Amino acid sequence: MERESTEYGQTSSLLLTRISPDISCDGERQQSSYFSSPATAVVVLSTLVAASGSYVFGSAVGYSSPAQSGIIDDLGLSLAEYAVFGSILTIGAMVGAVMSGKIADLMGRRGTMGFSDIFCLIGWLAIVFAKGSWWLNLGRLSLGYGIGLLSYVVPVYIAEITPKDLRGAFAAAIQLMSCCGVSVMYLVGTVISWRTLALIGTIPCMLQLLGLFIIPESPRWLAKKTRGNDCEAALQRLRGNNANISEEAAEIRDYTETLQRLSDSRMLELFSRKYTHSLIVGVGLMVLQQFGGVNAIVYYASAIFVSTGFSSGTGSIAMVVVKVPVTLLGVLLMDKTGRRPLLMVSAAGTCLGCFLIGLSFLLQDLQLWKDFSPIMALGGVLVFTGSFSLGMGGVPWVIMAEIFPMNVKAEAGSLVTVVNWFGTWIISYAFNFLMEWSSEGIFFIFSIICALTILFVAKLVPETKGRTLEEIQASMNSFRAK
Template sequence: MADIRSSEGEEKCEGGLMRAPLLAGERIGANGDEELAVKKSSKEERCMVYLSTFIAVCGSYAFGSCAGYSSPTQAAIVRDVNLSLAEYSLFGSILTFGAMIGAITSGKIADNTGRKGAMIVSSGFCTAGWLSIYFAQGALLLDIGRLATGYGMGVFSYVVPVFIAEIAPKDLRGSLTTINQLMICAAVSVSFVIGTLLSWRALALIGIVPCAVLLLGMLIIPESPRWLAKQGKQKEFEASLRRLRGKDADISAEADEIQDYIETLERLPKAKLFDLIQRQYIRSVTIGVGLMVCQQFGGINGICFYTSSIFESAGFPADIGTITYAILQVIITAVGAYFIDRAGRKPLLVISGTGLVLGCLLAGSSFYLKEHEIALGAVPGLAVAGILVYIGAFSVGMGAVPWVVMSEIFPINIKGIAGSLATLVNWFGAWACSFTFNFLMSWSSYGTFLLYAAVNAIAIVFVIKVVPETKGRSLEQIQASINVHGRN
């Protein structure tokens, strides 16, 4: 069958059927290998998406550097600055309060200054915070620096996944957004390792590096086209979308879909906090906030912050266990990033939740056996297996996917305020879990893990019953579908 090119670039095939125009770089050969050419062209056209994602996740790496800083530096800071235990405890915990303040303001900043503007603000706070820590000679500058880096973390935790979700093609959105969590895990692990080799002041200076890369990168990557469309900046919107999709790509359909959706939302009044409980929004808010509750109250921060003491309590070498934990976390998060756009969000969350329940039961069993002096030889093995199963399961789904879904489900007119609420709930949960963990362990070590197992079991039910699958759908399709259910 011969193909005939028309003057408009269309192809007429046998039977009068019309084919779509050839994509840039596509060639039709005798062997019918046009699909391969299309894929090659698609990869070339997505270079700006990949570059923009890399620049954005430098913010995620900065986030992880802040989170991982205190663990390897505690003894040196206490010795060099002559801090009491109470003063160092304040230094460690004030990070979370800074993050909660950042979470409250993150949506407003991202809506008013743009996604790039919010990342610049966050980088500025982190850089100022690291410099304050570096020059500190007493507790005051240390606390100011830690509070500032915490604020930057809170803003980064919202704006990075939102920016990536808004620039990515729908078939890559899950994988690219999951890189946010991967970079956080990598930064925490790197900080833990190099923190044992460098001074605490040198480690603070290294924390500035990802911020500097991000600030320079902001000069060359485009702003979120969806934010530009919402601001009514038509020329900038089209230019940004074209840079992200490639100069030869046909962006008309995607641009029309975004514009139509924005115009629909513009007819609605500006969203306020109490508007989130309206029927058309309540389902998306329930999903976003509910996933953050499931992520944090399942025990992750208690187990993460006190991994060494858990291993020691079970009679296993803490250094070996913690290093294994750090390596496993990065590897499994990378595996989750690969599968999120292939398996989907819900399957990964259900698999993750099941693994979390199993990990909690294994760890709880080890402490039960130890407390009742039964099969003491099995206690260390069960504890290690439980913690590693737990962190592996968390990394494959519950760690990253709630942030991916949060960045997808909120309509753009409530994304700022709803995203801030979800991020605030996440950071409050992180504080509550880490604060109560030692009290719970004093009450009952195995009971603590049974409690976490119950929360994770409830999370599985929540995911199955409430959370929609968002794989392979545009943001506008996802939000329209959720809103339709909310109105019914």
């Protein structure tokens, strides 16, 4: 294994020098316009179509809260039965995540998005026509499976088609669309029935399904499948008819051919030494994202407001008002500030938000500042929501799509996505028990985890702004081989 790693490192260093003469072996970026490309109409359209999948994701996550009272009243469900309906989405998503990488490699990025949309449509329609809990849960499970696939393939597709100088902002649109999906469900769900709300959930699925017929496949996936002519044709469409794509096409082809000679893309291969850094970064960011408390706050914000004596309706509306514009700000800053600064500022904000929520619960227990503690809780939730939307919500998915080479991207992406959904399930399931144990204690723990996120990013997460995917992967391989 040591000899294999050494040979891999030597090959990576040579490849790095060949494809990226403006980057030294320690990963330092030098001034260059190499492969700089504007955003063409095809890139914008392709990104919008792909990001529609993130809107589907947000709609599915945001549906259960506004629909709760209507479903319980109309179908006569108990609170426990509705809890099954809400949580089974996560189970379906984990199953989809396990299969996502292999399906995306087999069917292509476009094919996988279309395959996902079919399951999402089936899920929404099953909910629309449900007469009891069985069809309701089956629909929710199908919907979860579909968004489990989408949560992997959407960021990967966007990262593989966009120019390096715009990749961060375009990939960050994933979080913006997801945020819009959640917000629309929250707002619209207050004025229409749960069946109509589920019917509205089918619209982005159908729009994406139709849009997939007019956007190109990922050039990097085509290159991996040794479809060189199709790769160049797709790249030409994405970069514009008059763009010179010869160098970029050559880089993609050379890197793909080198990776195919080096390994055979097995799951065990992912855990070899040469991928350790990428795996630690990808998995670590997802673990820290989930165990920093996001789903505790998103799923149980109303309960938190009620526990602290604040109006749940006012608090929920305030969350929506904060979430959308801050997410848009994160999109605009992604390729200006870079990934690392955005992550560290975001983690610092979530740390402060959790600390304020925990402090408000502590003050209530001590019977101090009774009039001020509800306002502190609201402030903490809003600070956390805004800070998370700025970076920690979307940037880990962007980095996940950037740091793994094509030969292990399927296995790595599936693993990272499963870790994310498993963390979602753990926190959403255990949070109520943890609140009974210690309301302030659990939020202080979340705050500590957010603080550790800052250190993790500072020490281990690479800056990927302004680099092609091949440059990122080659420089990381070269760094690991030293």
